[in-house]
Amino acid sequence: MEKIESKLRNIKNKELYRDFNYIQSSQSNTVFINNKKVLLLGSNNYLDLSDNIILKKHCKKIIDSYGLGAGGSRLTTGTYDLNKDLEDSLSQLKKTESALVFSTGYMANVGVISSLCDRNWVIFSDKLNHASIVDGCILSGAKLVRYNHLDMDDLIKKIHTHKGKNNLIVTDGVFSMDGHIAPLDEIALIGAKHNIITMVDDAHGFGVLGKKGSGVVSHFNLEDKIDIQVGTLSKAIPSIGGYVCSKKHIIDYIKNSARSFIYSTGLPPAHIATSLGAIEYMKTLDSTRKHLLEMSLWLKKKLIELGYEVTNTQTPIIPIIIGDARKCHQLSNALLEDGIYVNSIRPPTVPKKTSRLRVSLMASHTYEQLNFFINRLNYHYKNII
Ligand SMILES: *Cc1c(COP(=O)(O)O)cnc(C)c1O
Numbered sequence: 031m032e033k034i035e036s037k038l039r040n041i042k043n044k045e046l047y048r049d050f051n052y053i054q055s056s057q058s059n060t061v062f063i064n065n066k067k068v069l070l071l072g073s074n075n076y077l078d079l080s081d082n083i084i085l086k087k088h089c090k091k092i093i094d095s096y097g098l099g100a101g102g103s104r105l106t107t108g109t110y111d112l113n114k115d116l117e118d119s120l121s122q123l124k125k126t127e128s129a130l131v132f133s134t135g136y137m138a139n140v141g142v143i144s145s146l147c148d149r150n151w152v153i154f155s156d157k158l159n160h161a162s163i164v165d166g167c168i169l170s171g172a173k174l175v176r177y178n179h180l181d182m183d184d185l186i187k188k189i190h191t192h193k194g195k196n197n198l199i200v201t202d203g204v205f206s207m208d209g210h211i212a213p214l215d216e217i218a219l220i221g222a223k224h225n226i227i228t229m230v231d232d233a234h235g236f237g238v239l240g241k242k243g244s245g246v247v248s249h250f251n252l253e254d255k256i257d258i259q260v261g262t263l264s265k266a267i268p269s270i271g272g273y274v275c276s277k278k279h280i281i282d283y284i285k286n287s288a289r290s291f292i293y294s295t296g297l298p299p300a301h302i303a304t305s306l307g308a309i310e311y312m313k314t315l316d317s318t319r320k321h322l323l324e325m326s327l328w329l330k331k332k333l334i335e336l337g338y339e340v341t342n343t344q345t346p347i348i349p350i351i352i353g354d355a356r357k358c359h360q361l362s363n364a365l366l367e368d369g370i371y372v373n374s375i376r377p378p379t380v381p382k383k384t385s386r387l388r389v390s391l392m393a394s395h396t397y398e399q400l401n402f403f404i405n406r407l408n409y410h411y412k413n414i415i
Contacts, residue, residue, distance in 0.1 A: 045356035046376050051366070056081040059394045063371060069399055071389050072373040074265035076238050076322060076346050077315060078394040079308055085268065088307045089300045096299035105285075108296025116306045120273050123244045123309065125253040128281035131273050131302070133294050135233055135262030136162040138272030141288030142229070142260055143200065144169040146280070152194040154185060154226070156201045158208065161379075163200055163231060172198075179205075182216045189224055197226040203246030204234035207380050207388060209343025211239075214246060218255040229258035234347060237266025238322065242313040266312065269304040271297050315393075322346055322393040329391065329400055336408065346391040349375070350407075351384055357414055358385035364410040370403055 041047050055062040057080045061070045079085060092112075100108040113131060120129035132138040143166030147153060151172035155163060158179045167174045175192045178184040185199070199221055201212040214230060221228035232245040240248030243266070247256050258280065263271035274284060285291065326346040333340045339351040352358035355376040362374035365387075376385045389403075 045359055048376075051371065059392050059396075059399065061371065063366070066369065068366065068369045068371045069403065070371050071391070071395075071403060072371060073392065074234065074390060075268060075392055076234075076266045076390070077243075077268075077312060077318060078392040079266070079311070080268035082268070082308075082311070085304055085307050085311065089304045092300045092303040096303075098300070099298055100296035102296065103292060103294060104296045105292060110296075110299050110302060112299055112302040112306065113296070116302050116309075117273075119306055119309055121275055123242065123313070124247070124259055124275040125244075126259065126275040126277070128278040129273055129275040130281050130285055130291070131263075131271050131297065131305075132288075132291055133271060133297055135231075135260070135264065135272035136165075137290035137294065138260050138262075138274050139163050139231060140166040140169060141290035142258065142274050142284055143167055143172075143198070144290075145284050145288040146170075146227075146258075147172040147196070147198060149173075150194070151196040151198060152192055154188060154192075154197065154199045156180065156205075156212065158205050159200065159202050160206055160231060160233070163202070167200075179208075180210060180213060182213060182220065185217075186220060189220070189226070193224065193226075197224070198229060199226050200229040201231070202234075203230045203232040204239070204345050204347065206234055206347065207375055207386070208341045208349060209345045209347030210341065211235075211246060211249070211344050214250045214252055214256065218250075218252050221257075222255070227257045228255075229260065230256050232259055232261040233265055234345065236261045237312050238319060238346060243315065243319060244313075263301075263305040263308075267305050267308045269301045269308060271301065271305055318393045322391060325393075325395065325397070325400070326391050328397075329389070332400075332404060336404070338407075338411075348389040348391065349386040350389060351386045352415065353383050353385060355385040358387065360414050361407075361410055362387060364414065365403075365406055368406045368410075370406055372403075 053061045102108040117129040139162035147170040149171040153167045153172045154175050157176045175188050177188050235246030237243045239246050259275045263269045330348050341349050358374040372387050375388045
């Protein structure tokens with residue numbers, strides 16, 4: 031116990047302690063926190079569908095007919111006809127043979143990687159891949175080889191040095207804390223050339239990029255070239271769940287071996303139906319997506335002109351690098367006082383000395399709101415940094 035207390039003190043001393051901000055309302059581009067309306071600039075609710083009136087009505091109707099909890103794991107009593115509709119919809123949209131829905135994206139990554147790979151595998155993973163990918167790699171027992179972020183020369187070099195009998199290259203499609211898009215076209219070529227299975231986690235591309243919002247693989251026209259696509263139903267799609275899309279035999283194998291799939295309860299039917307409804311609706315939002323990306327690039331350009339260090343993002347994730355964790359946290363708190371909620375992202379989520387304000391936009395944000403943010407940021411940045 032003494033040891034844990036001292037560890038906790040250590041986290042607090044380094045200004046790395048994290049706590050909750052309690053939201054008291056539905057989530058759109060503004061929310062209520064501490065009984066005050068604030069501008070929300072950090073949510074993954076990119077299409078602002080979480081408070082969508084049609085989807086909410088649909089969800090309530092499903093609760094009336096299907097009830098609340100699933101009451102069992104997918105392979106026992108936790109699978110509804112709605113699951114099949116959702117999996118069919120996903121495989122159709124992603125142009126794969128088959129799909130499987132997990133209870134979260136985290137569980138999908140952990141389950142897919144740990145069931146496919148074992149200690150006879152080598153996994154090549156981008157250094158900034160999401161924690162759920164890293165955890166899946168560790169759980170699998172495979173040899174984990176991390177290549178420098180987005181660095182294809184390093185990937186090729188490491189393949190030549192470490193390639194084994196069974197190999198996997200895995201990457202975030204859009205990097206959640208940087209907004210970078212992975213060079214999937216090059217990764218697909220490298221995978222094909224070296225006979226390595228390729229896997230992409232599209233948590234932040236789904237709904238935002240590609241034809242009809244189908245994601246980053248479609249953005250690159252690589253539907254038949256990436257072997258495994260994982261993603262979430264909890265970001266642009268305002269529900270919960272994770273998915274994997276791939277060839278039928280791969281999905282059938284995962285279904286029968288991924289422990290995070292087998293030993294956890296299936297999703298509540300209303301959330302499966304919400305995902306299904308939101309995917310249908312999301313497909314129609316091409317002009318919304320175009321607007322969202324234009325606005326994101328506008329904000330990025332504006333911030334760079336003002337002298338801020340912004341990552342080379344091409345997505346609605348626009349991180350402003352502050353560096354020092356304490357100052358970053360102070361800045362985020364000062365903005366919240368002013369009515370702007372933007373998260374300070376600190377280690378261990380990002381590398382040391384790269385703490386950042388992770389701004390992310392929703393399609394419904396206005397330029398007026400963004401100008402207000404820039405104005406307050408300028409004011410506090412001068413005082414704090
Ligand atoms: C959010 C996220 C996940 C996890 O998805 P959940 O459905 O929230 O568990 C996985 N990968 C990436 C890149 C993410 O950003």
